Amino acid sequence: MIDARLNEYTPRDPNPNVPFSPEEIARDAALCREAGAAIVHYHARDPETGAPSSDAALYADAARRIRAACDAIVMPTLGANTVTDLDARIGHIEAMAKDEATRADLVPLDLASLSLAIWQPGQPAVAGDDLVYHNSVGTLKTLAARTRAAGAAPMAAIWNVGSLRLLEAFVETGVLPRRMLVELFTTEGGLIAGHPGTIAGLQALVDFVPARADCLWAAACYGANALPLVEHAIARGGHVAIGLGDYAYPELAGGRPTNADVVAAVVALARRHGREVATPDEARAMLGLGD
């Protein structure tokens, strides 16, 4: 099962293939679906400048166009880490739910509060002095309830071992469903809040995926080439979340791949390991969407 992470808040430098507008997002989504993705994840962006946008109309327009173009599972994001007002974080998901054609299928919840420290070897100072990503237990309970009330299924975004313990607690107490997609994020490119984007960093999350939940876990890496982790995940029965939103992938397609090129690289790895990729309908069945 492949989740194509289309754009995040990533600029077009160095890779101009990051989609911004609803039209671009939908076109990209359809190409990713064709290449093998079951899920598409996107952020609303200003169509001209690419600036982050919280415009519910942009979110809805993208969802409507994706559905017109292909059958991929639609996962818009929640409000950014700098947004603490709950209505601002999830209001667009609720607005989208008013029309079945724009309703979100999946919504990502980051199961952690974090100091978003930024540093790379050689830099003279750690940046991110004031960046604390707030996801209190109470906030997460509310976001999970409002996600489900909006007819969407939560996806658990995991940053550390504490995230996985909270996942288990939320599953056992009914805040989150037992069967769900769990994306294990590693962070590179300066963001040091998560595990390193190494096999060891990923495995130190996989080892703590709660056995009593019915998780379908996926490997992800923000800020670096995720393909080594992807191969590790594929070989161990895991799934994959990847795309130009996380990293420009100069290693692929002559240096400027599209999201579909990145998905195709994952599909090639999967086939080499004897695994077929799930269609959106197969992924819906695996995730119990629409049950």
Place this chain on the structure above:
Amino acid sequence: MIDARLNEYTPRDPNPNVPFSPEEIARDAALCREAGAAIVHYHARDPETGAPSSDAALYADAARRIRAACDAIVMPTLGANTVTDLDARIGHIEAMAKDEATRADLVPLDLASLSLAIWQPGQPAVAGDDLVYHNSVGTLKTLAARTRAAGAAPMAAIWNVGSLRLLEAFVETGVLPRRMLVELFTTEGGLIAGHPGTIAGLQALVDFVPARADCLWAAACYGANALPLVEHAIARGGHVAIGLGDYAYPELAGGRPTNADVVAAVVALARRHGREVATPDEARAMLGLGD
């Protein structure tokens, strides 16, 4: 090297041997030192009720009495996780520094912001809805600078792999010294914000202790019997942070051990593994205190 974690905010039920008053803390510290501890860590508590206290006079009185009673390294705590005002968090350390007899030797810094989720299997809901422990990068830089200005050395308290990456970044950028005590906390007894208090949970921290820093790492477990982790740490060259502040240790001394009994159990484990315990002076040399 053993750090005796004397009291935290732990009540006297079930174990009445938790020290509250400066006199009790100092008496306990001396007995722990005699049993084999090199460092004593304490929180100021109301001498009668045991309620958490931020009274600088209580902190200073305890330090003065500890120094009169023994040569242990003195590590008072910073302000609690519920305190966000920087002066309230570190003001008592600065007040203590005005007199060499009450100056702190070590000060613990928690290198993470966290949602302090509380849950145990069988409980119907996750508690801690509003408990977010704020330690932004900027806050930690300030606390580290003020700790060092107060003539004390920082101790890094680690909650997850992101904490260890931040430790490396702070060491490489001079916010923290290269040689330091690093306590690897696991959390049990309902607190699920850290790694589980299992060998696997501890090892998943040890594996990410930054190689380029000159860390002396110690195993710790809040909320459960740390001795299995302690033995794992001792066998791997690690150090130990343990005491009634973390757990009542009904397994020891007929069910109601003192802190010195807990330290003695660690010393016995160390000897079984052929390791001698460090005296305070040996620990000072290892940590570069007073250099």
